[in-house]
Amino acid sequence: MVMRIPSSYLVGFHEPEGYLDFGRFGPPSHAVVDTSTRLLELSAAAGPSTVDDLMRQELRARAAAARLCGGDTDHVVLLPNTSTGLFQAALGITGEVVVSRAEFPANTYPWVRAGRAGVNWLPPGPVTPEAVRAALTRGTTAVSVSAVDFRTGYRADLAALxxxxxxxxxxxxxxxxxxxxDEPWEVADVLVVGGQKWLRxxxxxxxxxxxxxxLERLDPVLSGWTGALDAGLFxxxxxxxxxxxxxxxxxxxSPIAAGALATALELVELGGVPAIGQRIAQRLDELTEVVRSAGGEVVSxxxxxxxxxxxxxPEHPASVVGAALVEAGVTATVRPEHVRLTPHASTTDATVARFAEALRGLRRPAPAPPASDVLAALVPTVNSLADALGPGTEVVLHDLAKLPNSIVAIAGDLTGRxxxxxxxxxxxxxxxxxxxQxxxxxxxxxxxGRVIRSSTVFLRDSxxxxxxxxxxxxxxxxDAQAAERPPVSAVEAFPGDVDTLQRxxxxxxxxxxxxPVELMKKSHKSQVVRVLDEAGLFLIRDSVDYLAGVLGxxxxxxxxYLNEIRS
Incomplete structure (x- = not known):
């Protein structure tokens, strides 16, 4: 049965055409922006009742969350993010907890860092009832799971779990x-939800x-003065x-954040979760057809x-597909192994069409000569251009299809390549x-160390x-003498080979x-990977193995680390 979403729900959103990244961040609705603005303006006009008036937004948000959970407000507390709630649960549990290593890190760190519970790691693969049953022991006191796997989109069977x-x-x-x-959220003993993604x-x-x-079994270790009886009695x-x-x-x-959450949850109620879910499923079907028509494979x-x-x-690394999507104005999550699309109910036909055009562009034969031929035709001009520009000039032609060994012609020896x-x-x-650009x-x-002036023009296909x-x-x-060499961080490297560039x-x-590497913790090593991902290291073949050796x-x-960074 086709369920109709009220137009009053859909008109509340206006994300950019081509946006397919709600699994990372959901652009808020007009109503959420208006609520936040109104409450912020109210806070600026501070008066005797301002704080009390603003704080009523908390009850409004808790009530909306309780209705969608199938519970009541006495069982709901507001949080700034999912990690806070998971840490509270981890600090309140003793015994053994069954967790999958493949979870988003927000689900694994609390159990390890809290140290109050032992962790029984599930084997690789989806968190199914069968896998959990096999992992349970007499000492197991809890099982922690994501309702939806952030990589594969696998929806856990909460009722069966x-x-x-x-x-x-x-x-x-x-x-x-x-x-x-549409899940039976009431079967969860602890349900934590962040509002910045699908709730928008x-x-x-x-x-x-x-x-x-x-409430009976967990110890509220991470609880403050507002979590006490008679909180206002000093x-x-x-x-x-x-x-x-x-x-x-x-x-x-923040009562402003509480008001934004309340508005977002009330919009979900207006649209209806079954209808919203059905609309998203329809968009997924359309996007799946586009992928398969382009010869792609769905891996979720x-x-x-x-x-x-x-x-x-096939034959297109995820980074290349991601770059083509960016060129076409499509926003998605790009990981080393795949590209992830996450549409919402407000995703338009135009967005699907834009995505389809981007994939067709990857496969469409160029009417102009192949890029390799165009670049080959430019090779003889490199020497002529260098001669025309005179002494002290170097002209370099790069073929991006040959990364990282991209130099196909060079005249002059200014950089020794x-x-x-x-x-x-x-x-x-x-x-x-x-x-x-x-x-x-x-x-x-x-x-x-000599100062040189450089210009780069990118050559494009049809x-x-x-x-x-x-x-x-x-x-x-x-004829000038070389200046004192500037700090390494200020120097553009002109390496003679890939190994040197990598190093x-x-x-x-x-x-x-x-x-120092020998003193690095996981957070430091992850930051190194983040810097290198931005720098393009992983465009170099075997660079992952090289970096793994350096970091131990x-x-x-x-x-x-890359999955965490790009998620």
Whole structure:
């Protein structure tokens, strides 16, 4: 049966055409923006009743969350994000907790960091009732799971998990499904939801719903003065914790964020979760057809799917597909292994058409000569151009299809490179980020420290996609002595080979983090990977293995860092 979404719901949204990234962030509705603005203006006109008036937004948000959860306000507490609620649960549980390593890190760190519960890691694969049943032991007190897997879109069978878990606690992260997937949320003992994605409430919004079982068994360790009885009574005493979910309140949250969350949840009620979910499923079907028509493969869940579609295209790395989508004005999540699309009920036909056009552009034969032929035709002009520009000039032609060994022609020896050498770190980073705009007359430094002036023009095929670049480097003072070499961080590297480029990029990233490798913790190593991802290191073949060796981790750890960074 086709369910109709009220037009009053749909007109409340106006994300940019081509936006397909709600699994990462959901642009708030007009109503949420208006509510936030109104409440902020109210706070600016502070008067005797301003704070009390603003704080009423909390009850409004809790009531809306309770209605969608199938519970009541006494079992709901507001949170600024999912991680806070998961840490509260982890600090309140003793015993053994069953968790999947493949969860989004917000679901794994609390159990490890809290240290109050032992962790029994599930084997790779979806969190199914069968996998959980096999992992349960006598010491298991809780099972923690995402309602929707952030990579594959697999929708956990919460009702079946409840049966398997029995009287143990079931902790559910609902951020990738709440408000758009019709699930029996009431079966969760701890349900945590952030509002910045599918709920479209903006950052610093969220809630936690606790069952009676959870309230009886969990110790509210992370609880503050607003989570105590008679919170407004300042008698120099520490009060017992409050009744119900209020015991888990740490402090007053932003009433502006509470108002935004309340408005977003009320919009979900207006649209109706079944109707919203059906509309998203329809868009997923359309996007799936586009992917398959382009010869792509859907690598996300197809049977128990939520709002996530992950795909690959043969002979096109995910980074290339992602760059083409950016060029076409399509916003998606790009990971090393696939591209992830997450549409919403407000996703338009025009957005689907834009995505289809972007994929067709990847496969469409160019009416003009192949890019390789165009670049080959330019090779003889490199020497002529260098001669015309005179002494102290270097002209370099790069073929982006041959990254990282992209130099196909070079005249002049200003930077000491040759044919088959790599592009500079600056250009590699631009290509990685898809920011292939021409650069004119910028200053950099030759390997010996001399100031040189450089210009780069990107060469494009008939579709406007960058396929190469022509660089001109010149020494404005050929007879001048080399200046004192500037700091390494200020130098554009002109390496003679890929190994040198790779080494320089990694050394700079480690220096930027500022912690010796032998003293690095996971957060430092993850930051190194983030810097190098921006710099384009992973466009270099075997760079993951090289970096893994430098950081003293496995290649799979590097891929995990990349997944976290790009999620």
């Amino acid at each position: 409840r049966e398997v878990v029995g009287d143990r606690l079931l902790v559910v992260d609902g951020i990738q499904g709440f408000g758009v997937v 409430a903006g950052w610093s919004t969220g809630f936690m719903a606790l069952s009676d079982r959870a 008698d120099d005493d520490v009060h017992p914790v409050a009744e119900g979910a209020a015991a888990w309140s740490i402090t007053n949250l 869940a197809t049977d128990r799917r939520a709002g996530i579609l992950a795909f690959t295209l 040759g044919v088959g050498g790599p592009m500079t770190d600056l250009l590699l980073g631009l290509v990685r980020r898809g920011t292939t 021409d650069l004119a007359g910028y200053e950099t430094y030759a390997p010996d 579709r406007g996609v960058a396929v190469g670049c022509l660089c001109v480097n010149s020494d404005p003072r050929p 320089l990029l990694v050394e700079r990233a480690v220096d930027a983090v500022g912690v 981790v496995t290649r799979y750890t590097i891929y995990n």
